[in-house]
Amino acid sequence: MLLTIDIGNTNVIFGVFEGEELRNTWRTATVINKMADEYAMFLLNAFQYKNLETSDITGIALCSTVPPLVVTFQEMLQRYFGILPLVVGPGVKTGVSIRFDNPREVGPDRIANTAAAHLLYKGPVIIVDLGTATTFDIVSREGEFIGGVIAPGLGHAAEALFARTAALPRVELVAPKQTIGANTIAGMQSGIVFGYVGLVEGILERIQRELGEKATVVATGGYAYVITPETTVIDTINPDITLIGLRAIYQINQTQSRQGGAKC
Numbered sequence: 001m002l003l004t005i006d007i008g009n010t011n012v013i014f015g016v017f018e019g020e021e022l023r024n025t026w027r028t029a030t031v032i033n034k035m036a037d038e039y040a041m042f043l044l045n046a047f048q049y050k051n052l053e054t055s056d057i058t059g060i061a062l063c064s065t066v067p068p069l070v071v072t073f074q075e076m077l078q079r080y081f082g083i084l085p086l087v088v089g090p091g092v093k094t095g096v097s098i099r100f101d102n103p104r105e106v107g108p109d110r111i112a113n114t115a116a117a118h119l120l121y122k123g124p125v126i127i128v129d130l131g132t133a134t135t136f137d138i139v140s141r142e143g144e145f146i147g148g149v150i151a152p153g154l155g156h157a158a159e160a161l162f163a164r165t166a167a168l169p170r171v172e173l174v175a176p177k178q179t180i181g182a183n184t185i186a187g188m189q190s191g192i193v194f195g196y197v198g199l200v201e202g203i204l205e206r207i208q209r210e211l212g213e214k215a216t217v218v219a220t221g222g223y224a225y226v227i228t229p230e231t232t233v234i235d236t237i238n239p240d241i242t243l244i245g246l247r248a249i250y251q252i253n254q255t256q257s258r259q260g261g262a263k264c
Helices: 036-049 068-081 108-121 154-164 184-211 224-230 241-258
Strands: 002-007 011-018 021-029 059-064 125-130 133-139 144-152 216-220
Touching (some): 002 068, 002 241, 021 036, 021 241, 059 068, 059 241, 108 125, 108 144, 108 216, 108 241, 144 154, 144 184, 184 224, 216 224
Parallel strands (some): 002 059
Antiparallel strands (some): 002 011, 011 021, 133 144
């Protein structure tokens, strides 16, 4: 079995693959000063609940947008699993060409998403990640990362509205029944949720126009299920796309190693 780990700014997501099947996923809050043993206790308890053993894991792949936690997880995984993980980063074979002014600026999660998008959907793909940030990653028909868009995340925008205005409350991030709010909470929900629907629709329309051909639009991230039902421009939701990309990258590097290519 393969353990995949996506360390994001808000959550750490774990996934266990048996062959091509993603059998289990778990998530916990990202805490930069949490110790390796603390992350291990969460993961080992999750394994126990699903009747998994650390010995069932034969390989591990991870990506991280929080660089200091890479060392923490390497320590945890070596101590409790006896495995040095494949960390997506410079020098790792990804199967992805990056057409970017500075390829090192592209986050490893976006590289994993690109690998998965080309594997799953072929053709041009736009990945809309509605998480801590709202990002749009554009993948060419040939599987190249050709650029993207980065906007503030829906959650942070809502928090800024609450924090910067003394009279406005913190609200649940759900779509109201109608655009015109009959009270303060409904009005805020309309502005936040439908405002981000407009942001997503507007940027996607511009990207599709610049591409000159219809691209499949895939939503992922924690707010995908909030935004997607309110628009018709998103084709599908895939909450596991980063984990699937990590599996694809791990397989590429395993194949390279067996063939005597570059090792990671």
